[in-house]
Amino acid sequence: MxxxxxxxxxxxxxxxxxxxxxxxxxxxxxxxxxxxxxxxxxxxxxxxxxxxxxxxxxxxxxxxxxxxxxxxxxxxxxxxxxxxxxxxxxxxxxxxxxxxxxxxxxxxxxxxxxxxxxxxxxxxxxxxxxxxxxxxxxxxxxxxxxxxxxxxxxxxxxxxxxxxxxxxxxxxxxxxxxxxxxxxxxxxxxxxxxxxxxxxxxxxxxxxxxxxxxxxxxxxxxxxxxxxxxxxxxxxxxxxxxxxxxxxxxxxxxxxxxxxxxxxxxxxxIGETYTNGTIIRSPSNPHWENAVVLLSNDGAWGTGSLVKIRKSKFILTCSHVIKTPSDKIFCHYTDGSFEANLLWMNPHYNRPYDIAVIEIPITIPDHYFLDISKTMPHIGQTIYSAGFPLISKLGKDMFRPSLYEGRIVKFSPGMIISDASIQAGQSGGPLLDANGKLIGVSVSNSKDHETQLIYPNINMSVPVANIKSELEDFARTKDINSLNNLIAGTEIQDVWALKAPLVECKL
The missing domain is CATH 2.40.10.120 (Thrombin, subunit H)
Structure with missing residues (x-):
């Protein structure tokens, strides 16, 4: 048979x-x-x-x-x-x-x-x-x-x-x-x-x-x-x-x-005995998993990334993940959890970049931190969105960040658009290239304002290449005010407002 x-x-x-x-x-x-x-x-x-x-x-x-x-x-x-x-x-x-x-x-x-x-x-x-x-x-x-x-x-x-x-x-x-x-x-x-x-x-x-x-x-x-x-x-x-x-x-x-x-x-x-198989396979332990952090603040949750620039270590996430800036932020990672203070967040909820920086008050091994990609994103590039979509328990009770494969479908100055799944709870999470290097910070999926429906496979991220110099200045000077340069100018604001380009009529 x-x-x-x-x-x-x-x-x-x-x-x-x-x-x-x-x-x-x-x-x-x-x-x-x-x-x-x-x-x-x-x-x-x-x-x-x-x-x-x-x-x-x-x-x-x-x-x-x-x-x-x-x-x-x-x-x-x-x-x-x-x-x-x-x-x-x-x-x-x-x-x-x-x-x-x-x-x-x-x-x-x-x-x-x-x-x-x-x-x-x-x-x-x-x-x-x-x-x-x-x-x-x-x-x-x-x-x-x-x-x-x-x-x-x-x-x-x-x-x-x-x-x-x-x-x-x-x-x-x-x-x-x-x-x-x-x-x-x-x-x-x-x-x-x-x-x-x-x-x-x-x-x-x-x-x-x-x-x-x-x-x-x-x-x-x-x-x-x-x-x-x-x-x-x-x-x-x-x-x-x-x-x-x-x-x-x-x-x-x-x-x-x-x-x-x-x-x-x-x-x-049904009372049947069986013999377990002999196939042995080491569990996957991608290095990026150690760098993904579940963040919770005043009942809301999101995702962050452990980032090290020069000798400065911090968590990079989105401003809208932080509901109450004055409260402690609870951070869950591979080895446990800790409370942290907010260092800086964009004070303008409707202006890019939607970025926040959180302190790391404990010692975390260097190899847990993400490397920042040195290349510019490009259309068709394979990427991975990581985080805790829909279910915060995956981070709090059993540290299990999810990973979704996709590709960059559009790249504009100041914005990456990809088709990897990004859902509620993944805001602030890392967008990774095929080598596990950080190329973006996940911000939002798409919403149809007529039907009010949300689509997780059309989403926007902040390219790290666009904010790398500001983060390096902060790492070098330790001056929190230097992060105010992360508030983008008019050109980037138009991109994130999805402002339509001018159309020259030839009809």
Missing amino acids: VFKIRHGLLECTNSPPNKKSAIIFNGEFIITSAYILYPHFREYHSSLNNGNSVIEKLRRHEAISGDNEYLKEFDFEITYDRHKVQSKEKNLLRFKAKILYLFNCRDILASAENILNGLRQHEAGDDIESYNAALHKLMISSFIILQTVYSANKGDNFKKFIIHMKNYIKFISPINKLDDVLTISTPFGMESFYKTMNIGKVSNVFGINSCLFTISNNLVNGCEGAAVINSKLRLIGMITCTTFHWNNENANLTLAANFRHVLKEFLQK
Whole structure:
């Protein structure tokens, strides 16, 4: 029995119908995110007694058999393409499927609760909101295994499937930040988008035993349950949470469950033993990570960079990150945390440059600090935005700055525009070149003033090349007043005001 992995589109045909991406093994067994069942559990009322009993079992991290009376009521249809790659037939195949097991992963639930509790999207209000918020986290950490109903020798095939899963665990390598990944999904659950492929990178790895990771791919509803494949074409993860609308922002939080972790927890729940793999991989520890600082001040948070010029050491960030200049600024970095005072910030909130400088009152090793790039940015240059988007807990509770790859799409005097994801919480964070050198300070993403929507992949940064001489003067003289030269003149103000150039009419 060869282990063949394919992409599928799974539909729960019960009302309300719901479609999500799925992973098919040997054309018979299907694994997907239990989020496909979220609409059937989210209405909290007394008539859902059977459903509530299933939820309680999930909360106890039990593996619930498909023989459960409530789960037996669900009908599914799985759609996928033909086996022959060279076949001229473009039609998709569709089969009925039934649940074999529904289970929750304890570590993934605990980790999801830890990182998502800070988002307004998941904050509890009344009883129904509280129930649905808890249910959301429960379902994105739960998974379903199904089997097509036409299958012959179901019991024997499932035993073989278990054997293959045990073997597959041995060859899944650990996941590191900046690993190349490929996702195969069906956006919006529409057959027209069947088997859409997106290439990206791992932007963060966190959770208990690295059970969760985020990727730079900006995926949408319907992609939950999709496969995440590494550069060696190994299945390493499954999408559990996609882009959602939060606080007028298209929040890019594509969250994936470590597939090895999912398999191991499932095997444990059904009483199967397994052997861990022998693949050993050193965790990624890019030097830039030590230089990224989470800043919090009067309830607001942002990101900063450890910078050393000559013998002067300080934190470089944005002025708008500092809510109350007179208060202490709490700084969290690789080795711990400390309180610091503001040295200087631009007093004009509507004038560039949006820069602030913070003292470093403790001793930090020299190799933690970023080097400043000596070259000018250029269009098409690969860059990386680093920081703590959306979730401050990633910095406060488990120091995990995220990293998003992009390119410079426009460069004007005084402004870098890039397509790397920059979201709430990343303001003041470093924009790095491919060598990890500082080329910019992230300031803002883009907002459509008509719709009030915010777009994280069109963003602006201050080029360090434009403020380097002022920072060097401060490092040389220790005169804080010299930083007043960071307040830009009219030409740069026009750039940051997005003032349109003059158009010579030739009509």
